[in-house]
Amino acid sequence: MSTRVQVTFDSADPAAHAAFWAQALGYELEPPPDGFASWDEALDAWGVPPDHRNDRSALVDPAGEGPRLFFQKVPEPKQAKNRVHLDLRAAAGTDVEARMPALETECARLVALGATRVARHEPDRTSGGFIVMLDPEGNEFCLD
Structure with missing residues (x-):
């Protein structure tokens, strides 16, 4: 059995970073969890304050073939060349x-x-x- 892969990006602005890669790859924003009409509705229900709503974002391949892309907010800027690209x-x-x-x-x-x-x-x-x-x-x- 193979293991599914997620590619994770450290990011200063997860929403904007995800928007670029969505356009570059033809990916889509991951839909909100079942039972929620939007991510805002889910984040409201979970009590996530407005200043933390851009702490992460995720994209999925609409065909379900490629890996999930996850963008997580980090405080530090990129320092060196990627070891994986x-x-x-x-x-x-x-x-x-x-x-x-x-x-x-x-x-x-x-x-x-x-x-x-x-x-x-x-x-x-x-x-x-x-x-x-x-x-x-x-x-x-x-x-x-």
Whole structure:
């Protein structure tokens, strides 16, 4: 039996961070628990004060295939390069001629959402080429 995976992001602003990744990946905000029409209704019932309502957020793959993404508020800013990062397979299976243009198109879309382009790595004998980026909170990820 396999173990389900959740990817957790430390974040200064979980709601905004989750909004970026929802757009980047086509994910959705996790629905409120059964019995609640909205997250505000659930948080009211649980007595969560307004100043703690952006302490966490979660996204789910609408197709139910990808991992849940969880965003948790932390007080400290990001300090160093990620030891683990996401690779967005934006051009998987694309032929060599179309690969980098497809990655550039996705890069432009993500920059418009708030990401930062860091570096483009050209195809070579060991790689089909990729683009390194940062999400709005400075976490590295790659377009592959």
